[in-house]
Amino acid sequence: MLPAFLRHVRRFPWVTNVTLYGCLFAGGDLVHQWFSARDQVDWRQTRNVAVVAFSFHGNFNFFWMRFLERRFPGKSTGMVVKKLFLDQTTAAPLATSVFYTGQSYPIT
Incomplete structure (x- = not known):
């Protein structure tokens, strides 16, 4: 069963990424509220x-990381x-801003 699951994860990486982000963010919020x-x-x-x-x-994050890997290929230091510098100076402020903006306008 695990090989079949992993085959689908590799076949649909975008769906996997979006699902994991949504579940991890929501789960993290629940754990924060619990603690x-x-x-x-x-x-x-x-x-x-x-x-x-x-x-x-x-x-x-799916498309940003894909862009970084294609634009700057390799694993050298x-x-x-x-990649780390670009991520922290470009993507991190944008993602943080979107998160707080999204939280400040509650969906009723």
Whole structure:
């Protein structure tokens, strides 16, 4: 069963990436709420986090990382530093801004 699952993951990397981002963001929000000792889980907040992750973060990061790997191929230290620098100076501020903007406009 695992080989069949992995075959689908390799065949549909975009779907896998978007699904993982959405589930990890929503799961992370639930764990954060649980550890912050709230009386009840705020499902609206978790839903908003999941919507932002599914609609933007999974898609953006899939295509951004693909662009970086094609534009700067290789695993040498210099290439990794270039990719890391571009990621942290370009993509990270954009992704953070989208996340906080998405959280500030709650879906009713």
